Amino acid sequence: MDLTLQTDRLILRPLEMADEGFQVALSTDPEVMRYVGPLETPEEVAMNMPKYVRRCAEGAIGIWCILDRTTGEKLGGTALLPLPIALDDTDWDLVQGGSLPDAEIEIGALLKRSAWGRGYATETCQRLLRFAFEETAIEDIVGIIDPKNTASGNMLKKSGLIYEGLRRAYGGAYPGYRITRQQWLTDNR
Numbered sequence: 001m002d003l004t005l006q007t008d009r010l011i012l013r014p015l016e017m018a019d020e021g022f023q024v025a026l027s028t029d030p031e032v033m034r035y036v037g038p039l040e041t042p043e044e045v046a047m048n049m050p051k052y053v054r055r056c057a058e059g060a061i062g063i064w065c066i067l068d069r070t071t072g073e074k075l076g077g078t079a080l081l082p083l084p085i086a087l088d089d090t091d092w093d094l095v096q097g098g099s100l101p102d103a104e105i106e107i108g109a110l111l112k113r114s115a116w117g118r119g120y121a122t123e124t125c126q127r128l129l130r131f132a133f134e135e136t137a138i139e140d141i142v143g144i145i146d147p148k149n150t151a152s153g154n155m156l157k158k159s160g161l162i163y164e165g166l167r168r169a170y171g172g173a174y175p176g177y178r179i180t181r182q183q184w185l186t187d188n189r
Contacts, residue, residue: 001135003059007127010120012064012078015053019065020046022074031113035146037089051092057100060136066111066124076111078124080132083142088171104142105132106169109155121152125159133184143177144169153177160187 005012015023026032027040040048055062063079082094082103094101107128109121132138143156144167153175157163161177169176 001058001060003055003064005064005127005131006069007123009069010075010123010127011067011069011072012124012127013067014055014059015063015065015077017049017053019053019074020049022065023049023052023077026077026110026112029113032110035149035152036110051095054092054095056095056097057136058098060132060138061095061101061105064128066109066115066120074112075115075120076109076124078107078109078128080105080107080128080138080141082106083144084170085168086171100137104140105138107132107141107143107156107161108152116151121155122158125155129159129179129184130188133181138181140178140180144174145177147175160184 024042024045066076082101083106109124145152156177161179164176166173167176
């Protein structure tokens with residue numbers, strides 16, 4: 001399975017330890033992290049990088065770095081990760097081994113500010129869905145947003161996910177979206 005994915009404008013490649021500096025730039029930017037979670041210090045990012053580069057299910061689950069296909073500039077990150085229900089962050093113990101974790105799989109994207117408003121998140125989400133449903137055994141994918149983050153809700157809808165109302169995730173109740181393999185195949189044949 002090729003884990004480097006491409007779109008017309010982007011390359012998605014598995015996150016690497018060498019991306020630590022870029023991860024620090026994303027994780028310490030209050031605007032980028034506004035709807036995602038608490039800011040991390042550079043030291044916390046360094047400590048967490050081994051988790052962030054971890055993959056499972058033959059690489060199908062993990063984080064990808066988003067790059068501009070023409071310039072190679074790093075624009076953000078995107079992920080397929082186990083959705084935490086009671087915890088407030090990913091259970092990284094589920095991201096290991098050769099099988100899919102026994103959890104719902106969440107899709108998400110995080111872009112640096114200069115990449116906002118260009119459709120990169122939607123393009124990334126659509127490519128990751130194609131990968132998940134054409135090349136892996138994932139049967140459905142969920143998306144969870146902060147209720148104030150309408151841009152992420154729009155991205156999920158444009159990518160085919162259907163709003164399901166409030167649901168339990170991240171230790172609270174958040175707007176949830178879902179798409180099944182069958183729904184995706186019906187819309188993308």
